[in-house]
Amino acid sequence: MPTSIFRPFRASEAERSDRTAGDRLRHRQKIREAIRENIADIIAEESIIGKSRDRIIKVPIRGVREFRFVFGDNAPGVGQGDGDSQPGQIVGKAKGEGQGSGDKAGDQPGVDYYETDVTLEELIEIMFEDLDLPDLERKALRQIEALRFNKRRGYRQVGIRVRLDKQRTVRSRLKRKAAAKRAQEREAALTGTPVAPDTRRFPYHDKDLTYRHKTTEIRNESNAVVMCIMDTSGSMDTMKKYLARSFFFLLYQFICTKYRAVEIVFISHHTEATEVTEDEFFYKGESGGTFISSGYQRALDIITERYHPSLWNIYAFHCSDGDNFDSDNTAALQAASELTDICNLFGYGEIKPLGSRYYESSMLNIFRRLDADNFQTVLIERKEDIWPSFKAFLAKERTAD
Amino acid sequence: MATWDLSDLEYWDAKIRERVEALGLDCYPQEFEMCNHTDMLAYMGYSGMPTHYPHWSYGKAFEKLKTLYDYGVSGLPYEMVINSSPALAYLMRDNSLCLQILTIAHVYGHNDFFKNNFTFKSTRAEFTLGTFKAHAERVRGYMEDPSIGADRVENILDAAHALSLQRRRNLAIRKLSEDEHRERLLQDAEPAPDPFQALHRRTEYVQPDLQRLPLTPEPDLLLFIAEHNPYLANWERDLLEIVDEEARYFIPQIETKIMNEGWASWVHREIMSSIDLPQELYLEFLVRHNQVVRPTPGGLNPYHIGLKLWTDLKEGHEASGMAKLLEVRETDRDVSFLRRHLTEEAMRELDLFQYEARGDDLVVTGVSDEDGWHDIKEQFLRSVGMGSMPVIEIVDADFGRKRTLYMVHQHDGRDLQLENAEKTLAYAFRLWGRECVLETVVSGKRTMLTFNDRGFSAKSLK
Incomplete structure (x- = not known):
């Protein structure tokens, strides 16, 4: 028998050859794809409103399992006990229940994981990966993080050479020199010896060096604003509000994820409209009648006040159940048409939980008269519709391309 | 850090090899390679092969192994041996000297088994590494080819992997050529010679259907599809053959898991107790050995079962020395080994x-x-x-004159897992390009599972 060969370990080689990298990357891509495919389900299933972004969500993954023809569990199997197995003893869990956890994970071949954990934040990131606010480029300039250097923030004793403040440094040395001289004189006065003229050099000390301190200031210059207008009237029952809020929650998360510098305005309305904070918008209930025009008017007012349409990209989204007072319809239509004139995109989502559609009035019919490219309506009947309608709003511009 | 160096290993290796020869083992030349734990995980992910074609499933395997390892759910194997000539084994450099010695002894057991067991005769060990490398190069070539691309390659590989183990299992039986099949069918159709011909009514001659495709039920799904789907491109056909060849390479290992691990464990125990190990090494050996060969309650530990049977066998044939054991390790596979012993x-x-x-x-x-x-x-x-894999055979590749692929599951009391069956049938459809039908039994009822361009459907047969 020939001698065996022992080849020593070579670290450099081992590090160079991370050959799993490509395949791991592809696997992870597949997980992401699978999550994205299931996002509509996930959103419908999880009430994600107001959940912390660190929250972990279990996401079923169908795409990354490998399949073969295998046996089910209708026939008995054979196992090995610890010496005194008795009939009736429970030795494990049947497939599909609690597999892959605990100490058994390693020795159960063929059991694939069905679920993966992602945080809400990751999920949101995946969801919005290929969505954009349509048309953000139209009004040029500024979705810019403007960096301003040279903002002075006082002086420090440490810094880089170019920021050395010579004047202050010299002054500091002179002060020190004067102080030293005075100390000498006082000492001389006490002891009665005459002051010897000091011929020694009085050099700069580290403490004299004074540097200008500057900070980099980032100023966000944004020119996009999103107006979220929600109907909070009495006819918006819990379910409708839930749907509307889910929609706005997605929109809000989307904007926060993608556009750090976009401004968001929250308006809730019944017969009157008020600008509210984010918290109030998502959590506060109200009641009363409905004048949709009030919400639009408020939005228009805010726009005139703060966001001049020639400089700002304006996006307005409105969710309502469409149960408007008849008398207000003309005004609403009028205001909506004004909004479409100045907005890049104006979206109207009508929330009609299944069935209620037939006996309640609808704004969809009225808005049909509004003929503008940048006006978009969707109907949300159940929670499964939220994601598709959300996408429909944001995808409008691109499909037109 | 390790308290040993390569010269220690060489010293103990020489002693071990003496014992290997004394036991009458017959090994391929052996090569050991030191690796760290990441390498070991990577080798495991790619079934031990130093070169292997890329596919995301290996990335998945690696991630899974790494997660289990990182969280301490499962440890790493002490060693990994490839059935090749020379046999290639990886040793983890972080292991203790005792573990290295144990592992080296264990590796020779596998090496001997690979070289001598009849199921491995068809794997052509001297070409193993070269074959896998060539496969990897071809697959990469297709992925880089601008007219094909990684996505289409992955598409075919996904489907081929799903069907890869649906093939002939007993590699010692030669696959007949089409002509031989035809001849055999004609022969079988001839009435048997009857000495009492005068008394009996003459058996009628039934012309065998020689147009049928396949002539006899065909278990090699991938090869059959590669050969008989005219719409496959050459590179697709090549991928199917590559996947099939790899499955074929691994079938002997699947077929002899208990014997092979048992044999290697028996060999290492035999060697370790006869090379005068210093006491502290010997004590550590006993601990490690028992960790490996102890029963896993609820599961089946091939090391434990195998070692037990080999030990019994040796006790039963003490008189003949090693002769009986060497004979058995050559001529049995798990099924026959267990049936007999x-x-x-x-x-x-x-x-x-x-x-x-x-x-x-x-x-x-x-x-x-x-x-x-x-x-x-x-x-x-x-x-x-x-x-552990269902037997599925193609019985008709032109079922209903529509080029439907009709397959039959040889039901033995164990039903198929239906979700898997549905998904796998979809893969068969992807490769065959026409309707695929699988006849099986579900809860006692003959059932036809169908996958075609309208999707999956199942219907009970009377």
Whole structure:
């Protein structure tokens, strides 16, 4: 028998050859794809409103399992006990229940994981990966993080050479020199010896060096604003509000994820409209009648006040159940048409939980008269519709391309 | 850090090899390579191969192994040996000297088994590494080819992997050519010679259907599709053959898991107790050895079962020295080995039981007592090696004159897992390009599972 060969370990080689990298990357891509495919389900299933972004969500993954023809569990199997197995003893869990956890994970071949954990934040990131606010480029300039250097923030004793403040440094040395001289004189006065003229050099000390301190200031210059207008009237029952809020929650998360510098305005309305904070918008209930025009008017007012349409990209989204007072319809239509004139995109989502559609009035019919490219309506009947309608709003511009 | 260096290993290796020769083992030349734990995980992910074509499933395997390892759920194997000539084994550099010695001894057991067991005769060990490398190069070539691309390659590989183990299992039986099949059909159709021809009515000659495709039921799914789907491109056909060849390479290892691990464990125990190990190494060996070969309650530890049977076998044939053992390691595979040597007594000692699903629980329904052991043994034999995979054969590639691929599952009491069946059938459809039908039995009813361009459907046959 020939001698065996022992080849020593070579670290450099081992590090160079991370050959799993490509395949791991592809696997992870597949997980992401699978999550994205299931996002509509996930959103419908999880009430994600107001959940912390660190929250972990279990996401079923169908795409990354490998399949073969295998046996089910209708026939008995054979196992090995610890010496005194008795009939009736429970030795494990049947497939599909609690597999892959605990100490058994390693020795159960063929059991694939069905679920993966992602945080809400990751999920949101995946969801919005290929969505954009349509048309953000139209009004040029500024979705810019403007960096301003040279903002002075006082002086420090440490810094880089170019920021050395010579004047202050010299002054500091002179002060020190004067102080030293005075100390000498006082000492001389006490002891009665005459002051010897000091011929020694009085050099700069580290403490004299004074540097200008500057900070980099980032100023966000944004020119996009999103107006979220929600109907909070009495006819918006819990379910409708839930749907509307889910929609706005997605929109809000989307904007926060993608556009750090976009401004968001929250308006809730019944017969009157008020600008509210984010918290109030998502959590506060109200009641009363409905004048949709009030919400639009408020939005228009805010726009005139703060966001001049020639400089700002304006996006307005409105969710309502469409149960408007008849008398207000003309005004609403009028205001909506004004909004479409100045907005890049104006979206109207009508929330009609299944069935209620037939006996309640609808704004969809009225808005049909509004003929503008940048006006978009969707109907949300159940929670499964939220994601598709959300996408429909944001995808409008691109499909037109 | 390790308290040993390569010269220690060489010293002990020389001693081990003396014992290997004394036991009458017959090995391929052996090469050991030191690696760290990441390498070991990577080798495991790619079934040990230093070169292997890329596919995301190996990335998945790696991630899974790494997660289990990182969280301490499962350890790493001490060693990994490839059935090749020279045999290539990886040793983890962080292991203790005792573990290295144990591993080296264990590796020679596998090496001997690979070289001598009949199931491995067809794997052509001297070409293993070269074959895998060539496969990897070809697959990469297709992925980089701008007219093909990684996505289309992945598409085919996904489907091919799903069907890869649906192939002939017994590699020692030669596959007949089409002509030989035809001849055989004609021969079989001839009436048997009858000495009492005058008394009997003449058996009628039935012309065998020689147009049929396949002539006899065909278990090699991938090869059949590669050969008979005219719409496959050459590179697609090549991918199917590559995947099939790889499955074929691994079937002997699947078929001899218990024997092979048992044999290597028996060999290392034999060697370790006869090379005058210093006491502290020997004590560590005993601990490690018992960790490896102890039974895993609820599961089946091939090391434990194998070692037990080889030990019994040796005791039963003490007179003939090693002759009997060497003969058995050459001529058996798990099914035959267990059928012959797994006695009622051994079963009781191993505490083999039978379990069934009752609701959410798996419940013991029989133990190896006087009445039960025989059934349990049969049950066990049915599921070892490739017995854990259903047998599915193509019986007609032009079913209903529509080029529908008609397959039949040889039902043996174990139903198919239906979700898997549906998804796998979809893969068959992807490769065959026309409707695929699988006839099986679901809860006692003959059922036809169909996958075509309208998707999946199932219907019961009367």
